[in-house]
Amino acid sequence: MSAVVATAAIARAGDAAVGAAPDIEDAKPRADIVLLGVGTVGRAVLTRLSALADVADLRLRALANTRTRLQSADAIDPVAAIERLRDGEAADLQRSIAVLGAQDAVPRVVVDATASADVAACHALWLRQGLHVVTANKLAIGGVAANERAVRAAARAGATVYGDSATVGAGLPLLRSVRALRAGGDRILSLAGVVSGSLGWLFATFDGTRPFSACLREAHARGFTEPDARADLSGEDMRRKLLILVRAAGFALEPDDVTVESLVPEALRDRAAAPTDADWERCDEPLQRRLDSARRHGRVLRPVIRFDDHGRARAGLETLDRDDPLAQSRGCDNRVAIRSTRYATRPLLIEGPGAGAEVTAAALLDDVLSIAASAPKHRSA
Structure with a gap:
């Protein structure tokens, strides 16, 4: 694409x-x-x-x-x-x-x-x-x-x-671009993007040479995640960002309209205390299997928000072709592809630093x- x-x-x-x-x-x-x-x-x-x-x-x-x-x-x-x-x-x-x-x-x-x-x-x-x-x-x-x-x-x-x-x-300039397109008479057809700097860094770094939990520890040490990483891995932050973008595009979605994939193991979701480093090792085996499966098909894992031209909205981990524009994100960069009546065949791609104080x-x-x-x-x- x-x-x-x-x-x-x-x-x-x-x-x-x-x-x-x-x-x-x-x-x-x-x-x-x-x-x-x-x-x-x-x-x-x-x-x-x-x-x-x-x-x-x-x-x-x-x-x-x-x-x-x-x-x-x-x-x-x-x-x-x-x-x-x-x-x-x-x-x-x-x-x-x-x-x-x-x-x-x-x-x-x-x-x-x-x-x-x-x-x-x-x-x-x-x-x-x-x-x-x-x-x-x-x-x-x-x-x-x-x-x-x-x-x-x-x-x-x-x-x-x-x-x-x-x-x-x-x-x-994500919201500004969406609003400018609409103000110019354009209609947004679909949106897709990597909008979580923390998860973007994690899945660009997680290459199978070390467990996912080790990458998560490094992300925390670098200040990329919240003190309780469930805030990042639950998908709720991605849901909120998708809702804000989609509403700017003119669609009145509710939170329940967005299918969210949480990467937090079920046993850790409702615990009062933040998970320990050892707790996050529960993620290692299932995510390693997903990475191995993606690699067998020459693909990569990326955290993606998506609103398609049928009005379906999703936030979660996706398997992408290596040449997909969203697969090219590096570090904490964000990338969002916007398809509209003006950019129907070649989406407008907005990219750059998407996280950091x-x-x-x-x-x-x-x-x-x-x-x-x-x-x-x-x-x-």
Whole structure:
């Protein structure tokens, strides 16, 4: 299958090339920000926020984790934020948000770098209150369709923006491309892709020379998986990403419409404690058999999401021909093939880094910058 390829770099360069370069001082974008979550992604947001100081006036007004919060009537220095947060006040989500106030002089943006269901449940409320929300958290729009519709309706009611670029592909132009195709009158026919950076790395690395559980230990040591790898191997993250993509393509799927293959052994699925390294050895024999079978036919194993032209949706491990575009993914890269009425015979293939704190942070702040740039400009003094 041949494909039209669009890399992240090409797509972003194309976006940047539109229009003449503005006068930096006159057009310097401004926004007030509350950052929720200071794990690896949140810390990368702080690092990038500091680096953007010369091109944007993005004021960090508050940051919080599950234990403490730090807020200021003025701006918090991103470089010192983590150290100051250690001596912050007790966590209080709504008080952290309230620091943004009710002013409309500059855009007010909540950046959700958590994986919290409680935080995701507040997205619609904040949007209705006039706060923009930028998120890497998939729970608000990757679950039941009613929640996703509530978020979109709240954004319309509040005249606000819901920045979701980081929810799929860590900032690759996946959602933007799907929406642009539809806006241009195109119809999405099918979608298929490798969208899990952790599973993509695992099955590109798992070549039979060592057990799958050994590859999983390495992935964990490199920080590619969650502390409890069931979050990666259950297929639920892939389901959420598929739902977000398919809904952007105009199809109202529910979670139960997606067939999900879990790679977590049944005995480990409902345990309260995270599985140990020895527990994951249960995966070795069945996955080795699948790998051997694929190799006998000259094929490879890859974790794939798929929505076909009959409306069927699936997330799980697939056996692919070696020359399949989705089989070419390396490391934590993501690849998504989009077939539409425009790209009916040769799918549009979008590829590039699809996991990692730095690229996810960049996607979050790209959405913030887009919101800030669309607001009325303020001339510097």
